Amino acid sequence: MQIYLPIAEVSVNAFLLLGLGGLVGILSGMFGVGGGFLMTPLLFFIGIPPAVAVATEANQIVASSFSGVLAHFRRKTVDLKMGLVLLVGGLTGAALGVLVFNYLKSLGQVDLLVRLCYVLFLGVVGGLMFLESLRAIRKSRRGGGPPPKRRQRTWVHALPFKMRFRTSGLYISVIPPVGVGIVVGILAAIMGVGGGFIMVPAMIYILGMPTKVVVGTSLFQIIFVTAFTTMLHATTNFTVDIVLAVLLLVGGVIGAQIGTQIGLRLKAEQLRILLALMVLVVCGKLALDLLLQPSELYSLGAAGGH
Amino acid sequence: MRLILAAALTITALAAGAEEVVLGLSKDKVAITTSFDGSEILIFGAVKREEPIAEDPLEVVITVAGPSEPVVVRRKSRKFGIWVNTDVLEVDSAPSFYAVASTAPLQDVLSNTEDQRWKISIERAIRSVGAPETIPDAKNFTEAVIRIRRDAGLYQMLEDQVALDQQTLFRTSIDMPADLTEGDYTTRIFLTRNGDVVSHLETSIDVRKVGLERWLFSLSRNRPILYGLMSLAIAIFAGWGASAAFRLLRNG
Numbered sequence: 001m002q003i004y005l006p007i008a009e010v011s012v013n014a015f016l017l018l019g020l021g022g023l024v025g026i027l028s029g030m031f032g033v034g035g036g037f038l039m040t041p042l043l044f045f046i047g048i049p050p051a052v053a054v055a056t057e058a059n060q061i062v063a064s065s066f067s068g069v070l071a072h073f074r075r076k077t078v079d080l081k082m083g084l085v086l087l088v089g090g091l092t093g094a095a096l097g098v099l100v101f102n103y104l105k106s107l108g109q110v111d112l113l114v115r116l117c118y119v120l121f122l123g124v125v126g127g128l129m130f131l132e133s134l135r136a137i138r139k140s141r142r143g144g145g146p147p148p149k150r151r152q153r154t155w156v157h158a159l160p161f162k163m164r165f166r167t168s169g170l171y172i173s174v175i176p177p178v179g180v181g182i183v184v185g186i187l188a189a190i191m192g193v194g195g196g197f198i199m200v201p202a203m204i205y206i207l208g209m210p211t212k213v214v215v216g217t218s219l220f221q222i223i224f225v226t227a228f229t230t231m232l233h234a235t236t237n238f239t240v241d242i243v244l245a246v247l248l249l250v251g252g253v254i255g256a257q258i259g260t261q262i263g264l265r266l267k268a269e270q271l272r273i274l275l276a277l278m279v280l281v282v283c284g285k286l287a288l289d290l291l292l293q294p295s296e297l298y299s300l301g302a303a304g305g306h
Numbered sequence: 307m308r309l310i311l312a313a314a315l316t317i318t319a320l321a322a323g324a325e326e327v328v329l330g331l332s333k334d335k336v337a338i339t340t341s342f343d344g345s346e347i348l349i350f351g352a353v354k355r356e357e358p359i360a361e362d363p364l365e366v367v368i369t370v371a372g373p374s375e376p377v378v379v380r381r382k383s384r385k386f387g388i389w390v391n392t393d394v395l396e397v398d399s400a401p402s403f404y405a406v407a408s409t410a411p412l413q414d415v416l417s418n419t420e421d422q423r424w425k426i427s428i429e430r431a432i433r434s435v436g437a438p439e440t441i442p443d444a445k446n447f448t449e450a451v452i453r454i455r456r457d458a459g460l461y462q463m464l465e466d467q468v469a470l471d472q473q474t475l476f477r478t479s480i481d482m483p484a485d486l487t488e489g490d491y492t493t494r495i496f497l498t499r500n501g502d503v504v505s506h507l508e509t510s511i512d513v514r515k516v517g518l519e520r521w522l523f524s525l526s527r528n529r530p531i532l533y534g535l536m537s538l539a540i541a542i543f544a545g546w547g548a549s550a551a552f553r554l555l556r557n558g
Contacts, residue, residue, distance in 0.1 A: 001341070002341065002342075002343040002484060003340055003341065004338055004339070004340055004341070004342040004343075004484065004519060006515060006518075006519045006522045006523045006526075007522070007523065007526055009485065009487060010484075010485050011342060011343060011344075011484030011485060059537045059538065059541050060541065062538055062541040062542065062545070063540075063541035063542070063544045063545040063548075064545065065545070066541065066542050066545030066546060066549075067544075067545035067546070067548045067549045068545075068549075070545075070546065070549045071549060109390070109391060111391075112390050112391065227538050227541075230534060230537060230538060230541075231531070231534040231535075231538070234526070234530050234531075234533055234534030234537065235530040235531055235534060238526050238527055238530060240526070240533070240534065240537050242522055242526075242533070242536070242537050242540065243340070243522065245537060245540070245541065246540060246544075249540070249541065249544045250544070253544055253545065253547070253548030254548070256548070257548065257552045289389075290388040290389055291387065291388060291389075292389075293384075293389065294382060294389055296450075296453075296454065297381050297382045297383070297450075298379055298380065298381050298382075298446075298447065298450030298451075298453075298454065299379070299380050299382070299391070299454075300377050300378070300379055300380075300450075300451060300454055300455075301377070301378040301379075301380065
């Protein structure tokens with residue numbers, strides 16, 4: 001069934017979109033990632049204009065994060081105070097990101113920036129995840145070595161403006177969380193992702209937050225940052241396609257619930273390797289597009305983007 | 307008797323151009339609905355004339371053109387090992403959709419002068435003036451517009467696709483792709499003889515988003531804040547709904 005998207009102005013197969021939403025939803029339920037970093041490049045592949053894909057994906061992440069954070073609120077695994085501090089940085093970052101996005105759009109380089117960001121981050125995250133899960137598989141075969149020691153004091157603890165975060169059991173400076181928030185906010189605006197795949201490692205390794213509150217807190221602040229990004233794209237670029245968003249949402253939320261069930265029954269390390277490989281394949285495809293001579297050197301765009 | 311016949315022939319010769327197009331369209335409105343998947347338009351008609359058919363064969367050329375807009379054409383080249391957009395040229399005006407159908411190859415039925423005057427062929431329908439000096443090969447850019455849009459089915463060259471019966475009845479059908487932009491699609495019918503346009507008629511096909519498509523599109527442009535909030539509300543509701551429904555399923 002073909003559906004004409006009113007903002008993207010292309011006609012796409014509705015079941016393809018539902019399927020994509022479902023597939024990415026299953027993965028996000030299985031691995032606890034937002035899935036935006038897979039969905040946006042997939043939308044490029046099926047011919048959605050990049051600007052529309054990025055803006056609409058931000059809107060979809062609002063839905064999946066909201067669905068996820070409700071579960072975390074029930075389990076009391078959200079550090080609200082930390083979330084608000086991250087949010088201050090996140091909103092600043094998102095505003096900066098949209099400014100950068102619009103400036104590059106007027107230069108005709110927005111595709112390049114979005115693609116470069118993707119190649120870089122998918123490559124790094126996919127590579128790290130691949131190595132990490134290989135190590136985990138090897139370790140489980142050898143049969144449990146000693147648990148890694150956690151660093152107690154880092155450079156983070158030497159910074160001023162300290163604040164107490166009770167839920168996380170931390171007493172640290174507000175500078176690193178605000179900084180992490182800004183970086184993730186910029187990425188959210190430019191790449192159309194929630195940034196969970198960067199936020200989560202940053203919270204664990206830089207801020208030293210306990211793992212059990214990390215995912216909920218990350219989701220909490222991602223809702224607001226992506227909602228803000230959606231509003232900025234909707235009011236400045238008019239690129240949020242609500243029909244596209246709804247189709248992805250429906251597939252996504254159903255897929256996420258199925259994925260959670262599958263994830264509970266399967267072995268984590270092997271699944272992570274599969275996910276890492278898939279991330280690397282998407283990254284490789286995007287990198288090849290940049291490196292190989294394209295079959296069509298010319299591209300068309302609407303005038304008046306200044 | 308012979309005199310009358312001679313007089314009649316003279317009149318015919320004088321009025322050789324007096325042929326008119328009577329046109330029919332299978333539809334003069336194309337509604338872009340949510341399920342819009344392209345559209346086929348049947349263009350048919352007859353040549354009305356008061357006198358016998360002239361000896362030279364009549365040919366018919368039909369064009370359908372979407373709204374013209376400036377287009378920014380960018381060209382990639384290799385910089386630092388990756389392919390990036392480097393050169394840019396703005397084509398002043400190019401139709402978003404263009405189809406030319408004719409009874410025979412266009413160069414046989416239309417002289418170059420008439421093509422220039424009426425801007426019938428695809429190359430002539432695109433207007434590009436004043437390329438900056440940094441781009442010496444501006445022609446490549448307009449050719450790229452034609453090539454890309456032809457591959458997307460937006461520009462169509464339909465030579466030999468107009469059927470003409472008895473030098474009088476003509477018909478053709480034009481497939482409009484799913485990725486249409488809104489606007490008035492100018493439809494022109496030219497009658498040519500020996501490469502000269504002897505008569506022409508212009509009408510328009512109205513292509514509009516309707517219903518939900520229309521409403522959402524104008525909402526996103528006229529009330530972007532409301533549109534943004536609505537998108538968010540749907541997202542929040544869907545997120546909450548999925549979580550609640552799943553909890554019910556588990557508990558129930």
